[in-house]
Amino acid sequence: MNYQNLSAVDLGIAAALILINGALSVMLKLGLERQLFWASVRTVVQLLAVGYVLGWVFANAHWYVVLPLMCLMTLVAGISAAGRGKRTYAGQLIDSVISVWSSSWLVAAIGLFVIIHIRPWYEPQYAIPILGMILGNTLTAVSLGIERMTQELVSGRNTIEMILALGGTRWEAAQYAARQAVRAGMMPTLNQMTVVGIVSLPGMMTGQVLAGQDPESAVRYQIMIMFLIAAGSALGTVCAVLLTFRRLFSADHRFMIHRLLTRR
Amino acid sequence: MLSSTLSLNLATEPLIDVRQLSRVDHTGATQLLNPTDFALMPGARIAITGASGSGKSVFLRALAMLDAPVSGEILWQSNPVSSDMIPAYRTHVCYLSQRPALIEGSVLENLQFPYTLKSLRKRTFNLSVASDLMAKAGKDASFMDKPAGDLSGGESQIVALVRTLQLEPQVMLFDEPTSALDPQSAAAVESLVLHWFDAGAGSRAYIWVSHDPQQARRMGDRHLTMVKGVLQTGDEA
Numbered sequence: 104m105n106y107q108n109l110s111a112v113d114l115g116i117a118a119a120l121i122l123i124n125g126a127l128s129v130m131l132k133l134g135l136e137r138q139l140f141w142a143s144v145r146t147v148v149q150l151l152a153v154g155y156v157l158g159w160v161f162a163n164a165h166w167y168v169v170l171p172l173m174c175l176m177t178l179v180a181g182i183s184a185a186g187r188g189k190r191t192y193a194g195q196l197i198d199s200v201i202s203v204w205s206s207s208w209l210v211a212a213i214g215l216f217v218i219i220h221i222r223p224w225y226e227p228q229y230a231i232p233i234l235g236m237i238l239g240n241t242l243t244a245v246s247l248g249i250e251r252m253t254q255e256l257v258s259g260r261n262t263i264e265m266i267l268a269l270g271g272t273r274w275e276a277a278q279y280a281a282r283q284a285v286r287a288g289m290m291p292t293l294n295q296m297t298v299v300g301i302v303s304l305p306g307m308m309t310g311q312v313l314a315g316q317d318p319e320s321a322v323r324y325q326i327m328i329m330f331l332i333a334a335g336s337a338l339g340t341v342c343a344v345l346l347t348f349r350r351l352f353s354a355d356h357r358f359m360i361h362r363l364l365t366r367r
Numbered sequence: 368m369l370s371s372t373l374s375l376n377l378a379t380e381p382l383i384d385v386r387q388l389s390r391v392d393h394t395g396a397t398q399l400l401n402p403t404d405f406a407l408m409p410g411a412r413i414a415i416t417g418a419s420g421s422g423k424s425v426f427l428r429a430l431a432m433l434d435a436p437v438s439g440e441i442l443w444q445s446n447p448v449s450s451d452m453i454p455a456y457r458t459h460v461c462y463l464s465q466r467p468a469l470i471e472g473s474v475l476e477n478l479q480f481p482y483t484l485k486s487l488r489k490r491t492f493n494l495s496v497a498s499d500l501m502a503k504a505g506k507d508a509s510f511m512d513k514p515a516g517d518l519s520g521g522e523s524q525i526v527a528l529v530r531t532l533q534l535e536p537q538v539m540l541f542d543e544p545t546s547a548l549d550p551q552s553a554a555a556v557e558s559l560v561l562h563w564f565d566a567g568a569g570s571r572a573y574i575w576v577s578h579d580p581q582q583a584r585r586m587g588d589r590h591l592t593m594v595k596g597v598l599q600t601g602d603e604a
Contacts, residue, residue, distance in 0.1 A: 261468035268431060269531065270458035270486040355450040356457075357435055361393035 106315055118143065160227050169225040173234055177204050180238040181245075184343075188250035190257065192362045195249065198346035202245045206338035207237045214331045236307065236328055237335040240292060244336030245343045248288030252347045253363055255280035263358050273352035281344050288340030292333050299329060380445055381406040382538055382572055383430060383460065388439035390425055399425045401596045402439060407538065410569040414587025415576045415598075422596040423576040427540045430574070431462035454486040461536040465543045467527035469515040477515055478530050487534065500529045503562060504555040521552025528556055532563045539563070539573040546578060557586060 121143045128135040160168055181200030185191075211234045215221050221229045256263065259280055266276040299305060300322075307328060311321035351359055383406070390400040400422050407413070417423050428434045432441065432453050440447060448456045469477050479492045501510060504525045518526065524544060531539070539560065545553035564571050575586045583590060592599045 261464070261466055262470065264433060264464065265468035265527070266484070267433060267454075268457055268462040268464070269481045269484060269534075270454045270461075271484045272454050272486070275484055353435065355432070355435070356453045357433060 106313070118147070157227075157231065160231070164223075164225070164227050166223070166225040169227045169230060172227075173230065176231075176235060176238060177207060180207070180242040184242045184245040184249075187246040188253065189366060190250075190253040190363050191366050192253070192347075192350055192364060194350050195347075198350065199245050199249060199343060202339045202343035202346060203238065203241050206342055207234065207241045207335050210331050210335040210338065211237050213334075214327065218327060232307070233328065233331070237331055240332040241335045241339040243291055244288040245339045247291070248284045248340035248343045249347055251287035252280055252284035252344050255283050256351060256358075256360065257363065260358070260360060267356060267358060271356075273354075273356045273358070274348075276356075276358065277348050277352055281348060284344045284347075285337075285340050288343070289333075289337050292336045296329055296333060299325070305329075379408075381408050381442075382444060383407040384442040384445065385430070386440055386442070388429055388436050388441065390429055390434060391437050398596055400429060400436075401598075403598050405598065407572050407574065409537075409572055411572040412564065412586065412588045413572075413574045413591060414583035414589070415574060415591045415593055416578060416580060416583050417593030419578065421593040423593045424542050425596070426593065426598065427462060427542050427574060427576055431457060431460060431540055433462060454484075458486050458534060459536055460538040460540065461531045461534070462540045463528060463531055463542060463544050465546055467520075467523040469518070469523055469526060472515060473511065474513050474515060474518070474526050475511040477526055478511075478533065481530060481534055490534075493533070497529060497533050500532060500559060500562075501525075504529070504559055519552075521548045521555075524548055525552060525555055525559070528559055532559060535563075535566075537567070537571055539571075541573060541575045543576050543578065545582070553582075557582075560586070 121139060124139050125136055127133070128139060156172070160172060178200065181203040182196065184203055185196040185199035211230070214233055214237075215226075215230055216224065219229055219233075256277070263276045263280070267273070305325050305328075308318075308321045308325040311324065312318055351362055353359060385403060385405040387402040387404065388400065389398070389402040391398055403426070415423050415426070425434070429436050430441065432448070442448075443456055443459070470480055478497045481487050482490060482492045498508065498511070501507075506522075506525065510522075513522075515523070515526070524547075528544065541560070545556050548556065560573065560575075564573060575583070577583045577586070
């Protein structure tokens with residue numbers, strides 16, 4: 104069987120499946136109808152828009168088109184990584200943008216230039232989806248890392264002050280929290296890596312197979328991307344945790360817990 | 368002749384000399400500690416009382432350099448303390464909070480913990496010193512193996528105190544260390560402190576913050592009162 108294009112009617116049938124969710128929401132009084140409606144609309148609109156944008160970028164494959172798009176994607180990922188979590192501090196937005204940006208671009212560069220050898224260097228067919236996959240995972244890792252860091256600092260406040268009062272340095276006081284935070288940030292990727300292929304077939308691999316690529320070649324790409332994602336989220340988490348550490352501990356070894364604010 | 372002048376000088380030099388030290392809260396709107404001049408001499412036993420929220424803890428924490436002052440300076444043995452020397456300063460000037468914080472593990476592991484820190488790494492844990500201190504608080508050898516999580520509030524505070532005193536600091540800053548304790552544990556804490564103080568033969572000093580006037584009289588030779596961020600001599604007016 105060759106590649107089957109989906110018509111508007113086909114999509115309509117698929118979209119009608121949302122009625123199952125709607126019916127369940129009404130029957131079980133979940134009160135989710137409104138949210139379901141808007142979620143469906145957003146799915147359709149956002150994906151159509153991205154398809155349109157990508158189509159245009161692929162047709163106009165210039166570095167001055169591709170690079171700004173990649174910057175925009177990274178910025179959005181960085182901003183949304185900062186927008187989660189119960190607590191925040193002045194500078195959290197900058198910290199999370201820096202963490203997402205530096206780690207994902209470094210790892211994407213290794214993947215695109217050292218491993219895949221794309222030509223030209225901005226080839227959007229590769230650069231955009233690969234950066235996108237790394238960004239999606241780094242974003243989660245960074246936001247989990249910062250959230251766990253701030254949570255550990257608040258709950259471990261007494262211990263942190265005890266270590267400082269005994270003559271510990273700021274890093275000695277913070278390292279337990281920092282370790283827990285890095286761990287938390289890396290966990291989703293680790294979990295994903297242990298079950299990949301058994302419990303779930305990753306989206307990119309599925310897509311390649313559907314598009315007619317032989318599974319073995321698709322698997323190779325998937326293996327590469329898993330390691331890029333693992334490296335990106337690990338680097339991003341460590342970077343975010345260290346930046347948070349620098350914001351909340353002063354150079355004269357003081358813990359500035361008052362800088363942590365509860366988000367409303 | 369020369370050595371006697373030197374030791375005389377040492378004895379008259381304050382351990383901590385504070386000039387115009389003040390603190391505001393993090394919004395900058397409320398004055399927590401008014402500009403304060405204060406000298407802690409070797410051999411001093413100072414008790415500070417005052418209403419809760421008057422700034423007693425604020426003062427002690429500022430002396431331990433745990434919170435940044437907005438003005439003033441703290442001299443340690445007549446020298447300013449640079450940022451990178453603050454951890455070392457805190458091994459000489461130890462702050463003990465009202466709520467003891469213990470790490471996960473046994474009592475013994477808690478007592479060994481300070482020696483894992485960079486500023487104390489050159490020193491080694493001495494089990495017999497620690498056991499002696501524990502024995503003075505009425506705790507026998509089997510107590511060392513108890514998990515920290517199983518200790519009562521009083522026992523935890525004794526462990527926290529011994530953990531600090533075994534390091535033989537020159538100055539101790541006690542922030543209501545016995546306010547949440549049973550009378551027996553409180554007595555053990557007081558006697559451990561006096562033992563540490565006497566062992567220094569006049570070279571050590573402490574400040575004890577208390578809300579109990581009787582305890583303040585018992586533990587302090589000099590009595591100060593904190594009223595709305597102002598440190599005053601003598602009893603509350």
